[in-house]
Amino acid sequence: MAMRKKIVAGNWKMNKTLEEASMLASEVKGMVEDEVKSDTIVVLCTPSIFLLPVRKILGDSNRIFVGAQNCSEHESGAYTGETSAAMIKSANVPYVILGHSERRQYFGENGPLLTKKVDAALKHDLTPIFCCGEPLDVREKNAHESLVKKQVEESLFHLSDALIRKVVIAYEPVWAIGTGKTATSQQAQDMHAIIRKHLASKFGQGTADLISILYGGSVNAANAKELFASPDVDGGLVGGASLKSREFTEIAKSF
Numbered sequence: 001m002a003m004r005k006k007i008v009a010g011n012w013k014m015n016k017t018l019e020e021a022s023m024l025a026s027e028v029k030g031m032v033e034d035e036v037k038s039d040t041i042v043v044l045c046t047p048s049i050f051l052l053p054v055r056k057i058l059g060d061s062n063r064i065f066v067g068a069q070n071c072s073e074h075e076s077g078a079y080t081g082e083t084s085a086a087m088i089k090s091a092n093v094p095y096v097i098l099g100h101s102e103r104r105q106y107f108g109e110n111g112p113l114l115t116k117k118v119d120a121a122l123k124h125d126l127t128p129i130f131c132c133g134e135p136l137d138v139r140e141k142n143a144h145e146s147l148v149k150k151q152v153e154e155s156l157f158h159l160s161d162a163l164i165r166k167v168v169i170a171y172e173p174v175w176a177i178g179t180g181k182t183a184t185s186q187q188a189q190d191m192h193a194i195i196r197k198h199l200a201s202k203f204g205q206g207t208a209d210l211i212s213i214l215y216g217g218s219v220n221a222a223n224a225k226e227l228f229a230s231p232d233v234d235g236g237l238v239g240g241a242s243l244k245s246r247e248f249t250e251i252a253k254s255f
C-alpha cells in the first residue's frame with residue numbers, strides 16, 4: 001500500500017481579525033508541535049490578508065503550513081480584488097483551496113473555470129486542495145456518485161501524471177458543510193473509494209494510491225477519529241472547528 005500524506009487543513013473562511021488570527025495561529029502552532037504526530041501535515045487556510053502574518057508566526061516548520069482559500073485563473077493584470085497564484089507562491093504560501101462549494105455556489109465557479117485555476121496553481125508550484133461534493137438534492141436523487149466523478153474529471157483529468165500527484169482532493173458533501181450534519185464514516189469511505197477508483201481509471205492505480213483525499217463537512221474532535229480510520233480517508237478539511245485551537249488540534253491528533 002502506497003504511503004499517502006495525512007493532512008488536516010483548517011479552512012478559516014471569512015473569519016477573525018488580524019489580532020484574533022495571530023492568536024489562533026500561535027496557539028495552533030504550539031499545540032501541534034507538542035502534541036501532533038510528526039507525520040501529520042497541518043495547513044491553516046486563512047483569508048488572503050492574513051497569509052503573511054500567519055506564515056511569519058508559523059515560521060519555517062516542515063509540518064504546519066499556511067494556505068490560501070482561492071486564487072485567480074489569470075496570470076496578472078487588470079483584475080481588481082484578485083490574488084494570483086504567482087503572488088501566493090512569492091509569499092511562500094504552499095497550498096491553495098480551489099473549488100470550495102461556497103465559491104461554486106456564491107461566486108459562480110464551475111468546472112471549466114476551476115480547470116484554469118488548477119492549472120494556474122500548479123504552474124506556480126502551489127498544491128491545490130481541490131474540493132468536490134454534492135448538494136443535498138443530488139444525494140437524495142442518488143446522483144452523487146456521477147456528479148462528484150464529473151467534478152473531478154472536468155477539472156483534473158487533463159493533468160499529466162506528474163501534476164495530478166501534486167493535487168490534494170477534498171470530498172465535501174455540501175449538505176454536511178456548516179450544518180453539524182456529518183457524513184457517516186461509511187458514506188465518506190464509499191465516496192473516497194469511488195473517487196480513487198475514478199482516478200485509477202485515468203492515471204493508474206499506482207498514482208491514484210498516492211493522492212490524498214480529505215473529507216470535509218462538520219468534522220469535529222468527536223467524529224474525526226472514526227472518519228480518519230477509514231482506509232481511503234487521508235485527513236480532513238475543517239471549517240468551523242478550525243477556529244478553535246484546542247478542538248482543531250484534537251482533530252489533527254485523530255489519526
Ligand code: PGA
Nearest residue numbers: 177178217218238239240
Ligand atoms: P465545516 O466546513 O467544517 O464548518 O462544515 C468545512 C468546509 O467548508 O471546508
